[in-house]
Amino acid sequence: MIKVRDMTVVYDRQPIFTNLSVQFEPNAITGIIGPNGAGKSTMIKGILGLINKQNGIVTMHGKPIEQQLKKIAYVEQRANLDLSFPINVFDTVLTGTYPNLGLFNIPDIKEKKLVTKALSDVKLSEFSQRQIGELSGGQLQRVFVARAIVQNADVIILDEPFVGIDMKSEADIMRILKQWRDMGKTIIVVHHDLNKVTTYFDKLVIVNRGIAAYGATSAVFTKENITSAFSGDLSSILFENEEENHV
């Protein structure tokens, strides 16, 4: 469980959030949605301490998060990565063992076995020696999910994992997220596609320069909340479709 209390993040002298409080539960996949520029990724970075917080406390299992970062697997947006780096799929996934190895230890047979197993879980065994720059978007995303598997974290945070990837990869990743949930882990997904919100997420956080709403998806994903956070036009299209589907 991650608890955020009174977090204030200021960027370029503009406050992105003021006194934001929210919590993320174990045994659940929590989606974070919100319009562009709402601060979804900024919130994640604030929680992880990747950007400075003006104010606020983040705890995990009741202790300050800074002491337990190894137990969090963070899969950032793929666009931020240098894909021409000379590294193959196997070695990329192997870096997931680094947090638990600590300084001065190097990956051994045990760690390499974890990688082989994780690559098979994400169905990429045959790509093990492939350069990361030669993969499709979906394959690359699965590589980073495999890295999160070997990290064996309690909390997994994915930032826009489904952008620009094929349906099969999306389904494979969702399958693994559900396995993690059933193992009691806390899964947080920053997401932009409102269509799949109800099928993917157990809990939902709507962000719009602060927390607009949070709780069980069925309670939070309502026409009123979407209208106020996004726009009326969007919500009428969205909820009209859903009504048709139910009929």
Place this chain on the structure above:
Amino acid sequence: MYSIQLFIEGLSNYNFLQTALITSILVGIMSGIIGSFIILRGMSLMGDAISHAVLPGVAVAYMLGFNLLLGASIFGILAALLIGVVTLKSKLKNDTAIGIVFSSFFALGFILISLAESTTNLHHILFGNVLAVSDSDLITTAIVFSIVLVFVVTFYKELLITSFDNTFAKAYGLKTQIMHYALMLVLTLVTVTALQTVGIILIVAMLITPAATAYLLTNRMSHMMIVAAIFSVISSVVGLYLSFTFNWASGPAIVLTAAIFFAFAFIFSPKQNIIFKNKS
């Protein structure tokens, strides 16, 4: 061919040439390895900056009679910190901060050196003179060589992850800033030793040209470092030979040799795909 024979005979007869050869090889290996990190981290300009910024340190050490490594390290790290501060505390981009800091340090060093010594020495510092390396310089180079090897072997994992995916490293709690400054410190040490072979102005070429050549020819960071070190050593030895035979300044001779290797890799590397573009 006769000149090669003379070079080899020279090697067996002259102590100064043996010292020069060993120095060239050690500096070649170090600059290939550290240079690989510099280019993978997109820090070529930073490498150039740090190598220029050590000049006042060299001058001060010379004037006050203490160890060159110490003087250079202080100014190298000071420059790295200042660049960090200017980038962080102003709206300027990193490359602008680098440009301002290193040119100022270089200018200061230039004036200090002119005050302290004759122009001959300044020329050697700027362009290198591997044939004038003393035995005590060689010992300094050997010490730095050991430090570089121990550093890279001990922190290979951390250097890899901070070069490849710094955000991931930060997210799991690795002190990435400490890694950055440790690498900058090691870079200044390499710079001081490379100053003897190629001189301050051309050090950046030793750092990035062999590493860039290796980058075009390899697919893994460890292989890249080894291949970079090999190209760097070959360039250094060939450059030393040219310097001995034709009385060229050692720095430009070494750097041009490295550039020729790069040109071949650029044209023929499968990764680069210039020649084979239409056939594949």
